[in-house]
Amino acid sequence: MAHPMRRVAVLGSTGSVGTQTLDVIRAFPDKFDVVALSAGKNLGLLAQQIDEFNPEYVLCEDSEALKSLPGRDCGSLEEMATLPEVDVVMVSTVGSAGLLPTVRALEAGKSVALANKEVLIMAGEQVMDASRRFNNQILPVDSEPSAIWQCMLGERDAVRKLIITASGGAFRDRSPTELGNVTPEEALNHPTWSMGRKITIDSATLVNKAFEVIEAHWLFDMPYDKIDVVIHRQSIVHSMIETADGIVKAHLGSPDMRYPIQYALSHPQRVFNPGLKPFDPVETGSLTFEAMDPQLYPCFELAIDVGRRPGTWGAALMGADEAAVEMFLENRIKFTEIPDVIRAVVDQHTPKDSTNLPNLDEVIQTARWASDTARATVVGSSN
């Protein structure tokens, strides 16, 4: 008999998606049970979360601090993701951290709610392969793939095209020449969404949107030429599908990550959360859709071009972008140098063997190499 509660492990519980996941779970004490929590460095918040949700297992980066926290140390994220007491693993880590836990969780028969989209950029084929072989579902958490997933209900064989919406990020109204002098503070001021720092910068460059295209390619088994991106400033339409007969189904809602998080956790049910107001079209302003200007977003085409290549290219892209964004936030490179850094790293990447799928360690090593190379490139150039 299935457990009456859905038992959840939250990997990355103190980040933006992690805290919002716990906010959703808080609203449904009879539906969800937090079995395990892991965090990075934010020990204060983790301690509060442990106090409130009383998980059996905990994990954080600081092994000394971990000893003082209540709850059992489960050794590693992979072990947390494969605990027999867990039904759903919320992977809300960032960068490479989610890759091994995602694959191991799928292999261990868990559903994976995947917010850490870099996992699919690095190893989309391997992850989807694990999902298929072990017949476990990846539940999209990002608002755009979640919207597509929801629009595809009842339409699996009738989808002709995916249309991913993009707010355009913080600099959608700048000219390409103005972008050279923008500051990290300006870039972090996203017009519609409140998110983590890395993803907010990736939204300004549209790398995040390229990642979503790649993510949708893997999640929905859709060829790249059937995935469009349109600028939609209001972030109300979270994405759309075009059907075989030429109509469009759109998913509308407030720009609040708790909706897609909740859907991933409650799927296939939809449940009413008194803390989440139903969307009212009359209260929203005009909705607009525009073509994307590739000149304003040079990273987009670059990221798609590299990210769709097989083997370790996606990992190289991910690692290079991660380091480039960090260096921009550290004021070490200009906003307009982000694509230059990515390109410099990619130009140096020589994948070992393109006929076999790289194993996950090779993928993670490539991401680390790319990140290190990006930093070395900048140190080199500033001498």
Next chain:
Amino acid sequence: MAHPMRRVAVLGSTGSVGTQTLDVIRAFPDKFDVVALSAGKNLGLLAQQIDEFNPEYVLCEDSEALKSLPGRDCGSLEEMATLPEVDVVMVSTVGSAGLLPTVRALEAGKSVALANKEVLIMAGEQVMDASRRFNNQILPVDSEPSAIWQCMLGERDAVRKLIITASGGAFRDRSPTELGNVTPEEALNHPTWSMGRKITIDSATLVNKAFEVIEAHWLFDMPYDKIDVVIHRQSIVHSMIETADGIVKAHLGSPDMRYPIQYALSHPQRVFNPGLKPFDPVETGSLTFEAMDPQLYPCFELAIDVGRRPGTWGAALMGADEAAVEMFLENRIKFTEIPDVIRAVVDQHTPKDSTNLPNLDEVIQTARWASDTARATVVGSSN
């Protein structure tokens, strides 16, 4: 074995929906076969249609003219709707004409593509009862219920509310006081849709929208307090659903009746029609949603109030509105007198017995009585 072609009878083939139905069928000669055509007075067009589609059975109002047309006379619309050679009956007649054919077709095991929404206004309970008892589907043809039907795919148990969009009709930008002097020509100039004359006037009064609310109530078994109407000037979003968790799914497409007609005919498949361009969100302008101003549309609340009552009230409403619209088009009453005429008729209606469902003859008689009474009311008042 099922017949390889879907065999269609088109009732009302020379009207707006009828001709567009044949336009869709023309695009799929290997999918649909026209078995029967019926028209009213437009013999010239009917003869052309017979020549092109070569139906086995034909029908028109003029029995003498019918003799000269190729194809077998099938006696009545009910007989046409129950022909053993027919799989789907497209009921694109207007007013009372579609009621008996719809019910008889359902009883005879046919699917009914229903454009003649008055059928559900007059006898929603009886029609849905026939659909359930004989397990035959009513396929919505009107763009709004079709959009809801399509949005509900995969969401049957998760729908919290239906949101029907209304263009607002020809006079959405007039003040209530300006409406007294509008002409039939102005009222027939619909801002977004090209439709028949009766439905275009019903769009200007929003009686058509009230009819759609009642239609949706019956088709989707949804309580009236869970059906909203919002003004959406662009007629791109054809309707929406709100789900249990507070997101909205919307159906977007060009305002062209051939899309919903085709979907009704091809359901559950979606098929590509080279004559129907896929909808492109980038090519559309801003999309807006506004609350409806009840002062501008006094007919709306009146029609909902009367149309939702059981028994013969819906038929009285339908007959009164039909006559009122005709008299407005004949310049015999003002646009603003349409609700007065409907109200006068409704005030005189005394249903026989509210405990039993009226039979279909009583329903049709009530509609005729209401139409006659509406005309008598106007003749009386102009003396």
